[in-house]
Amino acid sequence: MTGDHEPLPPGGRELPALDGGLPLIGHGIPFFRDPVGFLARVHSSRGEAVAFSLPGRRMASFCGPQANALILGLQDDTEVDRHLFYDPLLAPLLGPGVGLTAPSELMKWQHSLLLPLLRRDALTRHIPVMFDEVERYVAPWDGHGTFDLLAVMRDLSARIAACCLIGPRFGRTMGPALPRLLGRLEAALFAFAVIGPRGPLPHGLADRARETLVHAIKEIAPRDCPEGSERSHFEELMRATGPGGSSLDEDTAAALMVNWLFAAVPTTALAAWTGVLVLQHPQWLPVLRAEQEAAFADYPPTTLSALHKLERLSHCLLEAERLHPPIVVLPRPAARDLNIHGYRVPRGYVVCASPGLSHRLTSVFRRPEAFDPDRYLPDRAEHRTTPQALIGFGGGRHPCLGATLAQQTIKVIWSALLRAFDFELADPEVREARTTVMRLPRRPCTVRYRRRKR
Numbered sequence: 001m002t003g004d005h006e007p008l009p010p011g012g013r014e015l016p017a018l019d020g021g022l023p024l025i026g027h028g029i030p031f032f033r034d035p036v037g038f039l040a041r042v043h044s045s046r047g048e049a050v051a052f053s054l055p056g057r058r059m060a061s062f063c064g065p066q067a068n069a070l071i072l073g074l075q076d077d078t079e080v081d082r083h084l085f086y087d088p089l090l091a092p093l094l095g096p097g098v099g100l101t102a103p104s105e106l107m108k109w110q111h112s113l114l115l116p117l118l119r120r121d122a123l124t125r126h127i128p129v130m131f132d133e134v135e136r137y138v139a140p141w142d143g144h145g146t147f148d149l150l151a152v153m154r155d156l157s158a159r160i161a162a163c164c165l166i167g168p169r170f171g172r173t174m175g176p177a178l179p180r181l182l183g184r185l186e187a188a189l190f191a192f193a194v195i196g197p198r199g200p201l202p203h204g205l206a207d208r209a210r211e212t213l214v215h216a217i218k219e220i221a222p223r224d225c226p227e228g229s230e231r232s233h234f235e236e237l238m239r240a241t242g243p244g245g246s247s248l249d250e251d252t253a254a255a256l257m258v259n260w261l262f263a264a265v266p267t268t269a270l271a272a273w274t275g276v277l278v279l280q281h282p283q284w285l286p287v288l289r290a291e292q293e294a295a296f297a298d299y300p301p302t303t304l305s306a307l308h309k310l311e312r313l314s315h316c317l318l319e320a321e322r323l324h325p326p327i328v329v330l331p332r333p334a335a336r337d338l339n340i341h342g343y344r345v346p347r348g349y350v351v352c353a354s355p356g357l358s359h360r361l362t363s364v365f366r367r368p369e370a371f372d373p374d375r376y377l378p379d380r381a382e383h384r385t386t387p388q389a390l391i392g393f394g395g396g397r398h399p400c401l402g403a404t405l406a407q408q409t410i411k412v413i414w415s416a417l418l419r420a421f422d423f424e425l426a427d428p429e430v431r432e433a434r435t436t437v438m439r440l441p442r443r444p445c446t447v448r449y450r451r452r453k454r
């Protein structure tokens with residue numbers, strides 16, 4: 001539901017409230033320990049709508065595609081005041097007034113500055129850059145050995161995002177420092193989410209990581225021209241004119257780029273889960289390799305159409321998105337009293353849709369707990385039977401702008417790796433980590449590899 005809709009009339013039934021919360025922290029402990037498990041339990045006992053508390057906020061959680069469509073279709077400013085939720089979390093992390101903490105008009109303009117890097121022509125230019133980054137990364141690997149899957153996916157997705165969104169020189173100069181700094185921002189975000197933005201420790205961590213990134217971007221990015229371009233992405237930002245003829249100063253342009261890098265961080269999780277699921281179901285390996293042989297006349301491929309032919313790999317990726325969506329809840333703080341799906345939600349409550357829960361509904365997906373990439377084949381297409389069924393990249397008014405870039409990154413990473421190596425999980429039982437905002441595989445997630453003979 002992306003179009004405008006009539007303002008929802010106030011009124012409706014009272015939200016069923018979950019009891020048993022603790023003073024100040026409410027239901028924070030079970031929620032942060034296992035958000036999807038918690039939501040599954042409360043919805044199965046309370047029904048499609050339930051109110052509960054987290055530190056500093058009241059949540060109104062809804063379950064099911066119809067409620068998702070209503071929530072994701074809510075209007076900015078009149079129905080949703082995103083500042084209530086994001087400002088305390090993201091302003092101390094990424095700086096105030098950029099991305100989700102900017103006023104609506106400014107945010108839209110800032111998003112529009114990202115779009116040239118995500119269009120078809122840019123995605124085509126990114127293909128050789130992405131393959132090159134993976135090839136360089138694995139070049140020093142021995143004939144056989146082990147690695148931690150999460151560490152490798154962090155490195156590769158951070159490098160690729162840096163090269164595509166900022167410039168190749170920046171990606172290569174930063175090397176392992178970039179995933180480390182982004183990891184610190186992620187850790188600070190988790191601390192802000194759990195204890196609120198008060199503690200001096202997460203503040204210090206976030207400030208130092210952000211300032212290092214801003215400094216590095218200002219140093220490197222202005223002269224970092226992608227191949228075939230006359231100007232760097234940074235220079236393009238500095239030339240852009242915003243609402244009321246305003247323009248960006250260097251610090252704000254660099255802070256915006258840090259925002260983009262941070263927005264791309266969930267790529268790590270989805271790349272890692274795609275690998276875990278495929279390696280847990282090794283019968284898929286010959287299928288994916290045969291598809292790749294057929295799709296790539298030349299290696300590495302240089303066209304989007306060659307990557308589009310990797311349909312079975314896309315289906316494995318969709319299963320990773322469905323079973324392990326990196327972002328657990330899509331929050332929409334109520335700007336006024338709202339009526340959602342027949343329930344009255346008071347102003348200030350954070351209305352949320354949950355990808356993790358929605359993706360496991362038996363009313364939408366057959367045997368939802370099973371890894372079954374065939375569910376996306378045209379004759380089944382379970383994700384298309386109802387709108388907003390698969391929402392790992394959001395939907396409605398604010399779908400993820402970088403979804404195609406992220407999917408392309410993951411396809412390239414796994415195409416390059418599966419072509420060059422045989423892999424095996426050291427322990428096929430992989431659980432989810434509990435101390436991160438995103439849903440990541442728990443470490444260590446050791447993979448044994450062996451170079452393939454060609």
Ligand code: HEM
Nearest residue numbers: 260263264266267270327330392393394398400401402406
């Ligand atoms: C696997 C990787 C990714 C996942 C799972 C993901 C997921 C999401 C989700 C769920 C949202 C919507 C949040 C909401 O409705 O509250 C979102 C928004 C957004 N994402 Fe992504 N994302 C990914 C990668 C990227 C990348 C690579 C970029 C590029 C910089 C990006 C840029 C954005 C932006 C700018 C928004 C805000 C859109 C808006 O507010 O209108 N994302 N993402």
